[in-house]
Amino acid sequence: xxxxxxxxxxxxxxxxxxxxxxxxxxxxxxxxxxxxxxxxxxxxxxxxxxxxxxxxxxxxxxxxxxxxxxxxxxxxxxxxxxxxxxxxxxxxxxxxxxxxxxxxxxxxxxxxxxxxxxxxxxxxxxxxxxxxxxxxxxxxxxxxxxxxxxxxxxxxxxxxxxxxxxxxxxxxxxxxxxxxxxxxxxxxxxxxxxxxxxxxxxxxxxxxxxxxxxxxxxxxxxxxxxxxxxxxxxxxxxxxxxxxxxxxxxxxxxxxxxxxxxxxxxxxxxxxxxxxxxxx
Amino acid sequence: xxxxxxxxxxxxxxxxxxxxxxxxxxxxxxxxxxxxxxxxxxxxxxxxxxxxxxxxxxxxxxxxxxxxxxxxxxxxxxxxxxxxxxxxxxxxxxxxxxxxxxxxxxxxxxxxxxxxxxxxxxxxxxxxxxxxxxxxxxxxxxxxxxxxxxxxxxxxxxxxxxxxxxxxxxxxxxxxxxxxxxxxxxxxxxxxxxxxxxxxxxxxxxxxxxxxxxxxxxxxxxxxxxxxxxxxxxxxxxxx
Numbered sequence: 001x002x003x004x005x006x007x008x009x010x011x012x013x014x015x016x017x018x019x020x021x022x023x024x025x026x027x028x029x030x031x032x033x034x035x036x037x038x039x040x041x042x043x044x045x046x047x048x049x050x051x052x053x054x055x056x057x058x059x060x061x062x063x064x065x066x067x068x069x070x071x072x073x074x075x076x077x078x079x080x081x082x083x084x085x086x087x088x089x090x091x092x093x094x095x096x097x098x099x100x101x102x103x104x105x106x107x108x109x110x111x112x113x114x115x116x117x118x119x120x121x122x123x124x125x126x127x128x129x130x131x132x133x134x135x136x137x138x139x140x141x142x143x144x145x146x147x148x149x150x151x152x153x154x155x156x157x158x159x160x161x162x163x164x165x166x167x168x169x170x171x172x173x174x175x176x177x178x179x180x181x182x183x184x185x186x187x188x189x190x191x192x193x194x195x196x197x198x199x200x201x202x203x204x205x206x207x208x209x210x211x212x213x214x215x216x217x218x219x220x221x222x223x224x225x226x227x228x229x230x231x232x233x234x235x236x237x238x239x240x241x242x243x244x245x246x247x248x249x250x251x252x253x254x255x256x257x258x259x260x261x262x263x264x265x266x267x268x269x270x271x272x273x274x275x276x277x278x279x280x
Numbered sequence: 281x282x283x284x285x286x287x288x289x290x291x292x293x294x295x296x297x298x299x300x301x302x303x304x305x306x307x308x309x310x311x312x313x314x315x316x317x318x319x320x321x322x323x324x325x326x327x328x329x330x331x332x333x334x335x336x337x338x339x340x341x342x343x344x345x346x347x348x349x350x351x352x353x354x355x356x357x358x359x360x361x362x363x364x365x366x367x368x369x370x371x372x373x374x375x376x377x378x379x380x381x382x383x384x385x386x387x388x389x390x391x392x393x394x395x396x397x398x399x400x401x402x403x404x405x406x407x408x409x410x411x412x413x414x415x416x417x418x419x420x421x422x423x424x425x426x427x428x429x430x431x432x433x434x435x436x437x438x439x440x441x442x443x444x445x446x447x448x449x450x451x452x453x454x455x456x457x458x459x460x461x462x463x464x465x466x467x468x469x470x471x472x473x474x475x476x477x478x479x480x481x482x483x484x485x486x487x488x489x490x491x492x493x494x495x496x497x498x499x500x501x502x503x504x505x506x507x508x509x510x511x512x513x514x515x516x517x518x519x520x
Binding site: 019020021022023024025026027124125132133134135174175176177204218220221222223225227228232233234236245246247248249252255257280 | 334335414452
């Protein structure tokens with residue numbers, strides 16, 4: 001068990017989500033940056049789909065009620081184990097009663113905590129990913145205990161990956177189903193302009209500040225998926241993220257690649273980027 | 281003579297293909313979409329799941345579709361080979377809705393936009409039955425066809441942050457019920473106490489594509505009585 005002493009800003013249990021239930025309107029969900037989530041799992045010898053703790057912007061303070069091994073990947077949150085700094089991308093042994101505390105994210109916005117064997121909260125509709133309406137809470141709660149696996153892994157020296165997250169200003173996208181209906185000028189704008197993430201950004205969607213000039217008609221409500229870029233009647237661009245709805249009525253002008261979603265997940269309010277259009 | 285392709289086949293992601301029909305949605309297209317989904321899931325191993333829209337299907341694949349030989353033509357041939365409409369068990373559900381102002385924050389403004397009285401709006405909304413086209417947007421959100429054309433309206437220019445669970449709303453040419461609190465761009469004209477989605481149930485959503493829905497106007501006191509039952513978990517929803 002892990003006791004939550006402080007929750008941080010938005011910390012939630014996430015695995016790879018609920019692929020296969022979208023015909024009931026269930027969002028796919030899952031870790032925002034699945035690249036970092038899987039790196040953390042790899043370091044503690046977990047299957048890549050094991051549930052991890054996703055920590056956004058500012059991390060929690062946790063007390064471990066059992067020994068385990070943990071690893072961190074993604075944003076650097078100045079993690080401390082019993083007040084001593086610990087590194088990301090390194091497997092670290094934890095004893096009973098150890099306290100791990102996180103600060104504010106830099107070099108990214110989301111950090112992933114994997115423990116040996118994974119988090120063991122109940123599965124609902126085939127996944128542990130927290131999503132309000134399917135799980136009782138959207139995030140971890142203060143003073144509550146979170147079950148984790150009791151698996152022990154042996155290693156002589158902490159496993160370590162020598163990689164540093166690079167800030168990426170180009171987000172890879174494909175043409176969306178309504179891209180070809182955009183006027184030439186709007187297409188050029190998408191290809192050449194920099195875009196800014198507005199304060200309105202969450203696990204569900206990122207709304208951008210810059211608007212597009214267009215006269216696209218509404219469409220008959222149609223399927224969307226994480227990474228779909230919608231364009232509202234007033235030209236606002238909405239990038240759907242992991243907790244995205246399954247269908248929508250706004251024209252879909254672009255589609256982020258999987259890598260693009262992972263990279264965008266490490267960005268937040270006021271961060272800027274460019275779309276890089278490629279063929280599917 | 282070269283015949284027109286029956287639908288557009290668009291790859292929007294290496295593992296995802298969108299099939300899109302250019303016609304307006306109607307009951308005949310719905311039956312074809314329901315039948316075609318069954319056929320695809322049976323015949324095409326690579327497809328892991330399908331999401332349906334009014335005039336489109338989104339196919340998720342195990343691996344990159346780029347490697348599936350002659351894929352679009354295979355799908356066209358499969359679609360053309362479907363002849364008899366596939367029979368599915370289709371049920372009718374009566375949904376109680378309170379249309380009183382306290383539970384319907386956009387009723388007055390929408391009535392004004394549509395240039396009719398609120399009573400006329402409510403009467404029009406409850407006087408017809410609707411067909412479930414598909415479930416999407418949120419867990420258990422039913423997309424319904426059959427909205428009388430006099431109730432068609434513009435969606436809100438931008439979505440509002442929170443539409444409450446159970447809200448019955450109109451947006452564009454569509455009407456629907458919000459199964460969870462959610463942001464949304466539709467006009468709220470009433471509220472239902474019915475449980476619409478339960479993740480602990482084997483069948484989390486009561487209805488399925490092809491079913492029929494009728495709205496029944498109820499009083500505020502009746503609404504709150506049913507809402508108490510729902511909160512206690514004793515409110516069952518049964519087909520007519």
